[in-house]
């Protein structure tokens with residue numbers, strides 16, 4: 615089995631290099647070898663790789679910058695998944711793609727199901743929703759995993775930013791009225807590999823479409839930051855900020871170019887049932903990543 619993996623240096627792409635390796639020949643490419651902003655580059659990379667499966671974690675993920683780079687975000691997140699889909703459909707290849715909690719407005723009080731109506735509040739969410747639709751319309755067999763609050767050892771993320779700021783500052787103010795589930799890139803990669811294996815062995819049993827893929831439990835950015843910082847303090851990392859100086863604030867007190875959903879909770883029951891998986895609590899994945907970071 616030949617697997618083309620885009621965005622190999624992103625958080626999820628990096629972990630996918632490891633998780634996909636036992637499944638077959640992984641052709642892992644970065645932007646210089648397969649630029650999602652260029653239709654020619656993208657089609658050439660796919661045709662050259664002759665894949666049976668295309669796994670596409672590459673994306674325009676700068677949520678705030680997307681508000682002023684609308685065309686780029688749209689080309690990479692909305693148009694490219696459709697091109698990948700048309701190439702895959704020609705070859706009979708499966709596409710695995712990733713989307714986001716930001717397709718929702720966050721106004722619901724419970725957990726978002728796959729059939730809940732999206733209503734993105736910003737350019738990034740709009741572009742990712744358009745990408746889901748362009749891939750679905752391509753006619754390719756596909757899985758779309760919507761995930762949330764991704765972190766990992768490799769790449770930039772909230773957890774690493776908190777560790778840096780906690781070492782530099784006497785006080786931190788963190789948004790406490792947005793809730794979701796921090797999800798490790800390793801978990802996303804491992805679930806992807808499991809789903810591919812299941813779909814290959816059981817062609818009729820695992821239907822195409824959208825699945826919510828997030829770690830178990832829920833937290834706020836503020837409680838998440840406290841957990842990161844206190845774990846690092848116990849591990850002996852240089853932490854300057856005192857525990858009682860990590861202050862909760864409202865979203866309104868931290869204005870950003872893009873609106874973010876207040877409720878990012880994704881119901882993962884469909885994925886767990888379809889693929890026979892349990893999604894562990896977010897602290898499990900986080901503590902594992904923090905151990906790797908703190909032990910250098």
Ligand SMILES: NC(=O)c1ccc[n+]([C@@H]2O[C@H](COP(=O)([O-])OP(=O)(O)OC[C@H]3O[C@@H](n4cnc5c(N)ncnc54)[C@H](OP(=O)(O)O)[C@@H]3O)[C@@H](O)[C@H]2O)c1
Pocket residue numbers: 620621622623624625626627644645648649650651670671672673674675690712713714715742760761762763764765769770799
């Ligand atoms: N991060 C989150 O919190 C989060 C939350 C929900 C959903 N998601 C989704 O999860 C998936 C993986 O996210 P992630 O956190 O792994 O993202 P990431 O760490 O930001 O990595 C994105 C990757 O995409 C590549 N890329 C960007 N533009 C490209 C282009 N024009 N052509 C080719 N490659 C390009 C980047 O390459 P360079 O290294 O060259 O920039 C990078 O390797 C994405 O679909 C994202 O929308 C992420």
